[in-house]
Every structure is written in C-alpha cells, then in structure tokens.
Amino acid sequence: MSTTHILDIPGGRLSYHVRGSGPLLLLVGAPMNAAFFAPLAEELAGEYTVVTHDPRGVSGSTLDDPGQDSTPALRAEDALALIDALGAESADVVGSSGGAVTGLALVARHPTRVRTLVAHEPPLLELLPDVAERRAEVDDIIETFRREGPGAAFGKFMATAGYEPGEDDSPPPPSESPEQDLADATHFFLHELRGTTRHVPDVAALKAGPARVVVGIGAESSGLLTARTSKALADLLGAPTVEFPGEHGGFVDHPKEFADVLREVLAR
Incomplete structure (x- = not known):
C-alpha cells in the first residue's frame, strides 16, 4: 500500500509515492515513471521507507515550462528535495x-546525503572510446523523433541500445493515456536523452565522498550498450560491480529476485 504526495519544486511539482517504514530508500528512474518501480517497492516496503516518483516533466510530475530540459543536476536536486521532504x-x-x-549527480553534489548508491546500468556514453559515434546515434534518434514520431525513434533507440528487433524485456505498465504517452516521449527525446547520455560523472567527487557507490549490471545485459558504460564507470571509480537479475529492466521483470540482491548490497 502506498500514499501519493505532491512536492513543490522550483518551476514545477513532483508526484511521489511512499511505502513501508524503516530507513529511507529512493528508487529513481529516468525516463521511467514511478509505476515501473512499484513491484520492487512492494518487495522492499517491509524493511524500508521506499519512495518512488515520476521524474520532472514525466507523467504526474509537471513543469511550468514543459520545454525545460531535464538535466542530471536538476533531477539530483529533485531527489535531494524528496530526502528533505x-x-x-x-x-x-x-x-x-x-x-x-x-x-x-546527487552523490557528487551532496555526498553526505547518500549512504549507498546502487547505479544500475547508467547510459554514460561519454565514458566509451567510440563516444563520437554514440553521440551521432543519439542525435539521429532525436532527429528521427522530430521527423517521424515516437515509433520510429524508439525503434532506433532500442537498436542502438543493443536489442534485437522486437526484443524488450521490460514492457511498460499500462498506459495512462495516448496523450500522456506522447507528452512523455516528447519530453524524453527532446529534453532528456541528450543531457543524460552526455553527462560526465565527477569521478573525483564520487571517490572522495563518504557515500558508497556500487555499479549494477544485469545478468543478461552482456550485449547491451549499458553493460559497456557500467563497466567503464566501475573501472574509473575502482568500484565493485554487482550482478542483478535480468537485463536493463530486471527490476520490472524480476522484482523479488532483484530485491533479494539489493538487500544483500545495502546490508554490506
């Protein structure tokens, strides 16, 4: 059982959900909304106060300016606002x-406010040796969205991520509405994708602070681009990697098993 709340943030409002009791645990996605994390949150609510939310500009988290870009830094401040709330x-x-x-970005900016960060398959394309090619792919996906709409853009997005045609192990929860789907897709392709994939983590800050950073990789993600970016991040940080069930969306398809691994990681 969850309770739903609205939090005012600069220039908008965040919709968030609270389950359970115990130490605070934030489950954070982008562009995924809170519904993607609901099964995992239910698994963990017996031991933690679990908070999920719709990222800024997505689903129930509205912005005064829908054209505002969603950067990792802004989303980090939103996460901090949730911790404060x-x-x-x-x-x-x-x-x-x-x-x-x-x-x-949250750990780099506010290192004392995070105990452990589990970074599960971050798409940090800037860490790859073929970054120029990867940037061009992202730019092409965005232009495809402008020309042809979300269907064609998502097709290219999935292909560059490493999925075979028609393959996707993390189908979304039931749609709120076609209009909301289009609004969320527009936000993702035009205002979030480029800024997220071009983020360069502050490695010095991540290593210097008290927060523990663990990099998670799906057991079935070996062919995905995010497995490469995750390994590159772990190498830079000298941080451990932990294998989680499934692929990129393993927390959706295997919430119980994902929660079991997560409990072990957070208990260390």
Whole structure:
C-alpha cells in the first residue's frame, strides 16, 4: 500500500509515492515513471521507507515550462528535495538507467546525503572510446523523433541500445493515456536523452565522498550498450560491480529476485 504526495519544486511539482517504514530508500528512474518501480517497492516496503516518483516533466510530475530540459543536476536536486521532504538526514538510493545518472549527480553534489548508491546500468556514453559515434546515434534518434514520431525513434533507440528487433524485456505498465504517452516521449527525446547520455560523472567527487557507490549490471545485459558504460564507470571509480537479475529492466521483470540482491548490497 502506498500514499501519493505532491512536492513543490522550483518551476514545477513532483508526484511521489511512499511505502513501508524503516530507513529511507529512493528508487529513481529516468525516463521511467514511478509505476515501473512499484513491484520492487512492494518487495522492499517491509524493511524500508521506499519512495518512488515520476521524474520532472514525466507523467504526474509537471513543469511550468514543459520545454525545460531535464538535466542530471536538476533531477539530483529533485531527489535531494524528496530526502528533505521525508525528514531524513540521508538515504540509500537505487537508480536505474537515467536514474542511475541522477544518482551519480546527487552523490557528487551532496555526498553526505547518500549512504549507498546502487547505479544500475547508467547510459554514460561519454565514458566509451567510440563516444563520437554514440553521440551521432543519439542525435539521429532525436532527429528521427522530430521527423517521424515516437515509433520510429524508439525503434532506433532500442537498436542502438543493443536489442534485437522486437526484443524488450521490460514492457511498460499500462498506459495512462495516448496523450500522456506522447507528452512523455516528447519530453524524453527532446529534453532528456541528450543531457543524460552526455553527462560526465565527477569521478573525483564520487571517490572522495563518504557515500558508497556500487555499479549494477544485469545478468543478461552482456550485449547491451549499458553493460559497456557500467563497466567503464566501475573501472574509473575502482568500484565493485554487482550482478542483478535480468537485463536493463530486471527490476520490472524480476522484482523479488532483484530485491533479494539489493538487500544483500545495502546490508554490506
């Protein structure tokens, strides 16, 4: 069972959900909304106060200016605002995909407010040796969205991520509405994708602070681009990697098993 709340942030409002009791645990995605994390949150609510939210500009988290770009730095400040709103000194944070990039920015900017960050498959393309090619792919995906719409853009996005045609192990929760789907897709392609994938983590800050950073990689993600970026991050940080069930969306398809691994990581 969860309770839903609205938090005012500069230029907008965040919709967030609270489950359970115990130490504060934030589950953070981007562009995924809170619904993607609901099964995992239910698994963990017996031991933690689990908070999920719609990232800024997505689903129930509205912006005064829908054209404002969503940067990792802005999303990190949103996560900090959630920690403050729950009255906590610090929190454990689990970020997946763009949410992992959010978590890295949060730790770099506010290192004392995070106990452990599990960065699950952050798409940090700037860490790869073929970054110029990867940047060009992102630019092409965005232009495809402008020309042809979300269907064609998502097709290219999945292909560059490493999925075979028609392959996707993390189908989204039921749609709120076609209009909301289009708004969320527009936000992702035009205002989030480039800034997230071009984020360069502050390695010195991440290594210097008290927060522990653990890099998560899916057991079935070996062919995905995010496995490469995750390994590159772990190498730079000298941080451990932990294998989680499934692929990039393992927390959706295997919430119980994902939670089991997560409990072990957070208990160390």
